[in-house]
Amino acid sequence: MTTPRLSLNALRAFEATARLRSFSAAAEELSVTHGAISRHIRMLEDTLGLALLQRTAQGATPTGEGQRLAEGLSKAFGLIQSSVEQLKPGPLTLACSESIMMYWLIPRLGRFKEDNPEVELRFNMSHGPIDFAHDNVSVAIRLSTIEPPKDAVRADVAHEWIGPVCSPEYLRQNRIASFEDLARARLMVSRTRPTAWADWARCSTQPDKDLRVDQSFEHFYLLIQGARCGLGMANVPRMLVRDDLMSGTLVAPMGFVRGPNRLSIWTAPHLSRRADVMKLVDWLHDELRATEP
Numbered sequence: 001m002t003t004p005r006l007s008l009n010a011l012r013a014f015e016a017t018a019r020l021r022s023f024s025a026a027a028e029e030l031s032v033t034h035g036a037i038s039r040h041i042r043m044l045e046d047t048l049g050l051a052l053l054q055r056t057a058q059g060a061t062p063t064g065e066g067q068r069l070a071e072g073l074s075k076a077f078g079l080i081q082s083s084v085e086q087l088k089p090g091p092l093t094l095a096c097s098e099s100i101m102m103y104w105l106i107p108r109l110g111r112f113k114e115d116n117p118e119v120e121l122r123f124n125m126s127h128g129p130i131d132f133a134h135d136n137v138s139v140a141i142r143l144s145t146i147e148p149p150k151d152a153v154r155a156d157v158a159h160e161w162i163g164p165v166c167s168p169e170y171l172r173q174n175r176i177a178s179f180e181d182l183a184r185a186r187l188m189v190s191r192t193r194p195t196a197w198a199d200w201a202r203c204s205t206q207p208d209k210d211l212r213v214d215q216s217f218e219h220f221y222l223l224i225q226g227a228r229c230g231l232g233m234a235n236v237p238r239m240l241v242r243d244d245l246m247s248g249t250l251v252a253p254m255g256f257v258r259g260p261n262r263l264s265i266w267t268a269p270h271l272s273r274r275a276d277v278m279k280l281v282d283w284l285h286d287e288l289r290a291t292e293p
Contacts, residue, residue, distance in 0.1 A: 004047045011073055013040035014052060018070035019134075022059040078133035091120050092276050095140035097127035097192075099220035103240040104291075112283050119276045127192065132268035138277055141284065144262035153267040155281075157288040160263055161238040162200050163256035167230045168248065176233070176253050179206050186232030188215045190223045196235040203257045224250075239263075239291040256293070263288050 016026035017037060027034045045052050052066035062070050096105060101123065113119075124130075130137050132149060148154050166176070166185075176185055179201075189196045197211045214232060217223040220240055227234035228249055237259070244250040265284055271277045 006044065006047060007040065010040040010044040010047075012077070013037045014044055014066075015070055015073040015077060017041060017053065017060055018062045018066055019074060020059075021061060024059075074134075078131070081133040090136065091122045092274075092280060093122045093124050093136055093138045094280065095124040095126055095130055095135070095137045095142075097141075097220070098125045099190075099224075099240055100141060101125055102221050103224065103243070107243055108287055112280070115283075116276070116279050119279060121280070130266075132270075138268050138271050138274075139280055139284070140266040141288075142264050142266055144264050148264070148266045151269045153269055153272045155265045155267075155285065156262045157265055157285055158263045158292050160259045160261045161256040161291070161293065162196065162203070162235060162259035163238065163252050164200070164233045164235050164254055165224075165241050165245070165250045165252045166227050166233045168251050170227075170230045170232070171251055171253055179204070179254070182233070183210055186214045187211060188217065188223055188226055188232045188234045189213050190220045190236075191216050191218055192220065199260055200235050200257065203259055204254075239288075242291070263291070 012030065013026060013032075013036070016029050017023055020026050020029065023034050023037050027037045030037070041053060050065050051063050052069060053060045053062055094105075112121075124135060124137050124140075126135075127142070127146075129146060130140055130149065132138075132152070142148065143160070144156055164182070174181070174185055176182065187197055193199075194213075194216065197213060201207065201211055215226070217226060220236060223234045224236060224241060224244070226232065227236075228244070238245075238252075238256045241250050241252075245252060265281055265288070267277065267281055272281075
């Protein structure tokens, strides 16, 4: 029995739909119409004589056979992408959160560019799980709590130091100098780190039962701006406010403690020996180590 010849476009359309659980999202990713995706998948199912997707009002869910096929195709397309990049390397892309980009990376990036003017560097602003091939990411800065891709070259580089900060005027008005004084402070967090105050209290060996969070911001960069403007006390990683502390825009009345997380560098395995990637990883390693007291 001969294996039917399958359309590469149909396989690509199915893999994207199964991964994204959406015909529309697959169409957008592949820059084709929703109808084209639907036709490709219908043709593939007819050729194989199998139902690969269950259509729902919310999108599409792979069947058992469809899931097995999708997983194999994802690996295959990733291998193709990796092979092409090794022959003709694309731009070096660094993934990190918006807050790390704004408050830590950009103020230091000039030093890297000065020492490595030939390196073309692009950015992917994100903070969750990644797929090196699908997201076109070369290197990522991530917290140790996030699960890396199975094949990632991972290095846990530095501990994250955390603590409360506020504007000098807010500190003067509220006279905050100890843990007990926080009872009269307005405590703020980022929604990306809702347990920040509890984590800090635990790492400071302080009880957290009296630490009531009064306001949440969507991102750390909004939280830090709120602290600058005197809206309350923000519990943040030291690396994000180091320059504010040096300039006096923010103060840290209780200092910082070593938090529960580490800062990690993930590198795409097929790019780990590329010269520009190695230069970036070495530089990031040194700069992240410098965030520790």
